[in-house]
Amino acid sequence: HRLDPRVKIILSIIFIISLFIITKFSGYVFILLFILGSICISKIPLGYIFKGLKPILVILILTVGLNIFFTPGGILLASIGPLKITSNGVRLALFMGLRLIFLIVGTSLLTLTTSPIALTDGIESLLNPFRRIGMPAHELAMMMTIALRFIPTLLEETDKIMKAQIARGADFESGNLMKRAKNLIPLLVPLFISAFRRADELAVAMEARCYRGGINRTKLKQLKVTTIDYIAILVTSILVIILIWNRFWPW
Amino acid sequence: MREKDFKRLVYIALMTALITVGTMVIQIPTPYTKGYVNIGDSFIFLSASILGPFAGFISGGVGSALADLLSGYAVWAPWTFVIKGVEGLIVALLLKKRSAKKSFVRIAVFILAAIWMVFGYYIGGAVMYGFKAALADVPGNIIQGIGSVIIGSILVESLSRIKYFKDLKQG
Amino acid sequence: MENIIMARDLTFSYETGNEENKKKIVLNSLNIDLEEGKFIAIIGHNGSGKSTLAKHFNALLMPTEGDVYVNGMNTKDSAHVWDIRQTAGMVFQNPDNQLVATVVEEDVAFGPENLGIDPKEIRKRVDFALNAVDMFKYKDSAPHMLSGGQKQRIAIAGVIAMRPQCIILDEPTAMLDPMGRKEVINTIQRLNKENGITIILITHFMEEAVLADRVIVMDDGNIALDGTPKEVFKEVKKLKDLGLDVPQVTELAYKLKQEGIDIPTEILTVDEMVRFICQYK
Amino acid sequence: MSIQVENISFIYNEGTPFESEALKDVSFTIEDNEFVGIIGHTGSGKSTLIQHLNGLLKPTSGRITINGIDITSTKNLKNIRREVGIVFQYPEHQLFEETIYKDIAFGPSNLGLPDDEIKMRVFEAMKTVGLDVSMKDMSPFELSGGERRRVAIAGVLSMMPKILILDEPTAGLDPRGRDEILGKIKEIHEKYEMTTILVSHSMEDIAKLVNKIIVMHEGKVSLIGTPREVFKNVEKLEQMGLGVPQITYLMRDLRKNGIELPDDILTVDEAKRCILEYLRGV
Numbered sequence: 014h015r016l017d018p019r020v021k022i023i024l025s026i027i028f029i030i031s032l033f034i035i036t037k038f039s040g041y042v043f044i045l046l047f048i049l050g051s052i053c054i055s056k057i058p059l060g061y062i063f064k065g066l067k068p069i070l071v072i073l074i075l076t077v078g079l080n081i082f083f084t085p086g087g088i089l090l091a092s093i094g095p096l097k098i099t100s101n102g103v104r105l106a107l108f109m110g111l112r113l114i115f116l117i118v119g120t121s122l123l124t125l126t127t128s129p130i131a132l133t134d135g136i137e138s139l140l141n142p143f144r145r146i147g148m149p150a151h152e153l154a155m156m157m158t159i160a161l162r163f164i165p166t167l168l169e170e171t172d173k174i175m176k177a178q179i180a181r182g183a184d185f186e187s188g189n190l191m192k193r194a195k196n197l198i199p200l201l202v203p204l205f206i207s208a209f210r211r212a213d214e215l216a217v218a219m220e221a222r223c224y225r226g227g228i229n230r231t232k233l234k235q236l237k238v239t240t241i242d243y244i245a246i247l248v249t250s251i252l253v254i255i256l257i258w259n260r261f262w263p264w
Numbered sequence: 265m266r267e268k269d270f271k272r273l274v275y276i277a278l279m280t281a282l283i284t285v286g287t288m289v290i291q292i293p294t295p296y297t298k299g300y301v302n303i304g305d306s307f308i309f310l311s312a313s314i315l316g317p318f319a320g321f322i323s324g325g326v327g328s329a330l331a332d333l334l335s336g337y338a339v340w341a342p343w344t345f346v347i348k349g350v351e352g353l354i355v356a357l358l359l360k361k362r363s364a365k366k367s368f369v370r371i372a373v374f375i376l377a378a379i380w381m382v383f384g385y386y387i388g389g390a391v392m393y394g395f396k397a398a399l400a401d402v403p404g405n406i407i408q409g410i411g412s413v414i415i416g417s418i419l420v421e422s423l424s425r426i427k428y429f430k431d432l433k434q435g
Numbered sequence: 436m437e438n439i440i441m442a443r444d445l446t447f448s449y450e451t452g453n454e455e456n457k458k459k460i461v462l463n464s465l466n467i468d469l470e471e472g473k474f475i476a477i478i479g480h481n482g483s484g485k486s487t488l489a490k491h492f493n494a495l496l497m498p499t500e501g502d503v504y505v506n507g508m509n510t511k512d513s514a515h516v517w518d519i520r521q522t523a524g525m526v527f528q529n530p531d532n533q534l535v536a537t538v539v540e541e542d543v544a545f546g547p548e549n550l551g552i553d554p555k556e557i558r559k560r561v562d563f564a565l566n567a568v569d570m571f572k573y574k575d576s577a578p579h580m581l582s583g584g585q586k587q588r589i590a591i592a593g594v595i596a597m598r599p600q601c602i603i604l605d606e607p608t609a610m611l612d613p614m615g616r617k618e619v620i621n622t623i624q625r626l627n628k629e630n631g632i633t634i635i636l637i638t639h640f641m642e643e644a645v646l647a648d649r650v651i652v653m654d655d656g657n658i659a660l661d662g663t664p665k666e667v668f669k670e671v672k673k674l675k676d677l678g679l680d681v682p683q684v685t686e687l688a689y690k691l692k693q694e695g696i697d698i699p700t701e702i703l704t705v706d707e708m709v710r711f712i713c714q715y716k
Numbered sequence: 717m718s719i720q721v722e723n724i725s726f727i728y729n730e731g732t733p734f735e736s737e738a739l740k741d742v743s744f745t746i747e748d749n750e751f752v753g754i755i756g757h758t759g760s761g762k763s764t765l766i767q768h769l770n771g772l773l774k775p776t777s778g779r780i781t782i783n784g785i786d787i788t789s790t791k792n793l794k795n796i797r798r799e800v801g802i803v804f805q806y807p808e809h810q811l812f813e814e815t816i817y818k819d820i821a822f823g824p825s826n827l828g829l830p831d832d833e834i835k836m837r838v839f840e841a842m843k844t845v846g847l848d849v850s851m852k853d854m855s856p857f858e859l860s861g862g863e864r865r866r867v868a869i870a871g872v873l874s875m876m877p878k879i880l881i882l883d884e885p886t887a888g889l890d891p892r893g894r895d896e897i898l899g900k901i902k903e904i905h906e907k908y909e910m911t912t913i914l915v916s917h918s919m920e921d922i923a924k925l926v927n928k929i930i931v932m933h934e935g936k937v938s939l940i941g942t943p944r945e946v947f948k949n950v951e952k953l954e955q956m957g958l959g960v961p962q963i964t965y966l967m968r969d970l971r972k973n974g975i976e977l978p979d980d981i982l983t984v985d986e987a988k989r990c991i992l993e994y995l996r997g998v
Contacts, residue, residue, distance in 0.1 A: 076394060109393055116339050124333055153322070157277075158535065160278070160326065162281075162579075166531055177802075194415040194418055199822065203809055208281070211531070212271075216274040219535060220495060223520050425814045480890045480891070582759075613959065679890075691988060715994075
């Protein structure tokens with residue numbers, strides 16, 4: 014939780030890459046340990062993490078199913094009509110399934126422990142070294158901050174405009190795709206105009222508050238890499254080394 | 265920073281927020297299937313056609329990736345960033361070159377961008393859970409693509425008739 | 436007393452593109468001196484030029500002719516733009532469209548961050564500013580969870596954190612409910628009295644203008660009336676002709692006078708009226 | 717048209733951690749052709765309440781009957797919505813068409829009316845709100861704020877509702893704009909004999925216009941009655957964060973000082989009359 018957002022982002026990327034390094038089941042043991050450890054430290058209730066898995070349930074079943082039935086080779090275990098279950102199939106299915114689960118759990122750990130604002134700060138600071146080659150790091154971060162700030166406002170606005178048009182007899186719920194698309198116009202046009210009007214006003218307000226881009230700008234909250242961050246980096250590095258080493262294990 | 269660039273930055277930011285909102289909440293149920301088409305892609309088309317390539321790429325990529333993050337599909341966020349970003353880029357670059365005033369040109373460009381979107385997500389899915397399983401997402405994405413092209417074209421058409429946006433495009 | 440803002444022959448006009456009436460004059464050769472430490476209200480109907488005038492005080496707009504000086508600095512002098520904006524901070528009408536960050540304290544820090552101030556100093560200023568508008572306990576909230584009045588106070592805090600000598604508020608209460616309006620007005624009154632910050636309040640609500648030290652009435656880019664609230668509001672008929680209101684008791688006094696009652700027309704508050712009528716008891 | 721609201725309650729986000737009760741056991745009756753004011757501070761449930769009156773929200777419990785039809789159980793909300801028009805706060809933000817004419821025509825064309833009927837209605841609505849018919853082909857986005865708001869109000873009037881609900885129609889306008897819009901609303905109420913409901917923060921406006929006030933507080937109806945009755949409860953209204961017209965304060969303070977004056981004065985002219993009487997009588 015308290016890790017520097019930059020460290021978290023980098024570690025998550027390393028984690029995802031390391032998932033694809035793994036070629037053997039034994040590698041997953043380490044991943045499992047690593048994830049369980051992270052969950053314990055983050056103190057996020059397991060329920061939340063399982064909730065994150067729900068939306069991918071269908072694709073998970075599909076992945077497992079398809080791999081079970083359509084992987085040739087290995088010992089034939091059972092067959093249902095033309096569908097054959099082979100040992101290779103079971104292996105691959107389990108393998109892919111686990112990879113997917115770990116992928117989801119790992120990334121949801123990042124998003125559950127890091128606020129989008131912290132992520133934005135992290136991204137800005139990570140991109141900063143690339144400024145010299147023309148990467149607009151500050152502008153990107155500023156933009157993301159403003160976007161995050163206005164998402165709830167625009168959500169509310171959407172609801173308001175929708176209700177106002179329904180009160181004028183607009184119908185958002187029937188007809189074919191073409192008709193529905195047309196029916197959305199009374200919602201979408203005012204929403205756009207509202208967004209641009211807000212942008213105009215916000216730009217003036219920012220100017221009045223001495224905004225002049227990223228030049229010479231300081232920050233209230235400085236990002237600092239602390240001991241915990243170094244420990245986290247160390248642990249993750251060990252994991253990666255083990256996983257690479259794991260590729261040469263016989264099982 | 266010049267004043268114009270700075271205003272542009274705020275426009276892109278609001279467009280980004282709008283794309284996130286459009287992806288997350290403005291959905292129309294598709295008839296026959298039980299799926300939904302969200303407005304996100306149509307907003308990307310619009311952002312790209314009004315604000316240009318840089319804005320199309322950034323607002324498309326960031327806005328859609330944020331929607332993924334906020335609705336718990338964090339795994340998809342990096343893929344989405346690239347796929348939707350390039351989607352916006354395609355629209356902006358192609359519309360810039362050709363006479364974008366003709367609506368059939370515009371629709372063709374939107375279709376192309378939608379095809380890229382379907383293809384991109386297929387590749388993403390394939391890397392994450394295999395080529396076969398990834399096929400499962402394709403029909404849904406195709407419907408999303410078709411819906412987006414329809415809504416996007418109607419939207420750009422009706423907005424281009426409003427004076428406010430005519431001024432915006434010039435200035 | 437020092438003048439914090441001075442306008443000299445300030446004219447602002449723009450091309451309309453309309454054939455017959457090519458130039459639209461929004462501000463017509465204005466001369467204004469605003470004294471430091473005062474609470475000044477500017478009233479006038481929509482389109483009278485008051486918002487345009489306010490934007491000149493913050494160097495958001497430049498005069499077509501004439502000059503505006505903020506603390507002696509000419510707004511046309513581009514070297515001083517940032518000093519001017521820091522000296523004369525600005526708060527706008529829509530509380531939603533002026534907050535930048537997703538967390539209250541980060542929004543308040545936005546101005547000082549732009550000025551390149553040391554983080555430790557920013558921390559101090561943010562805490563001070565949040566306390567000044569009585570919003571310290573909301574420092575970690577998200578702006579969209581706050582009421583309109585609270586958002587507007589955060590916007591004021593954002594200006595305070597830049598250590599301004601003067602705050603210009605462009606209809607800050609127009610979109611608020613009576614409670615939010617009261618919060619904002621109490622806050623700016625306190626900042627004026629306790630911190631000595633000059634307040635320039637543009638408003639449509641006469642009960643707010645009554646609280647000021649000086650009221651300026653704008654009409655079609657000109658100054659129609661200028662003086663203390665008592666001097667200005669006794670011109671009931673003129674104000675009504677300009678499309679403005681007067682407080683109900685002032686209107687009552689005016690009407691009683693027309694009926695031949697010997698009543699001072701300078702009555703602005705309920706108390707003053709009560710005192711007058713009680714004389715006859 | 718009359719409205720009966722019987723014991724309605726409404727819970728937002730029921731069953732989630734964000735659950736909140738916006739309306740608690742609200743009941744009242746509005747008779748045909750009444751002009752009703754609803755007051756209450758932000759969060760008192762006013763907005764939630766008016767959204768119930770044309771079926772945009774469904775009560776968690778309770779019943780709403782409009783002209784004898786129970787709208788909480790009927791499926792055909794379209795019919796209710798053509799009878800009950802709502803002008804939301806800042807209605808100009810819902811404009812979307814390229815011309816004023818088309819925007820005002822949006823409502824009636826959703827009702828499936830023939831073209832000449834729509835045309836007639838649009839022109840009539842424009843005249844009613846004080847827009848010149850020659851403006852019909854202008855873009856609404858070229859207009860001033862006050863004019864845009866009139867276009868939006870005309871967009872609801874053109875549906876010819878029998879009940880008109882306006883949520884703070886004067887918010888953000890200057891005094892002249894306020895007076896003009898309120899004048900129009902009064903005219904509409906009288907000319908079309910519409911049952912009118914006005915939500916407002918301005919006690920002065922409410923006192924001038926309506927013949928019945930409903931005071932909302934924390935999701936409940938806290939006071940209901942004629943303006944004279946309601947504004948007598950100065951202390952109670954103040955406790956709720958509301959006020960009364962300045963003139964009512966004046967009369968109260970005068971009475972406190974032992975001057976015998978009636979306690980139900982609402983307007984400047986009424987006050988003038990009775991103070992003159994008093995002063996001349998001394």
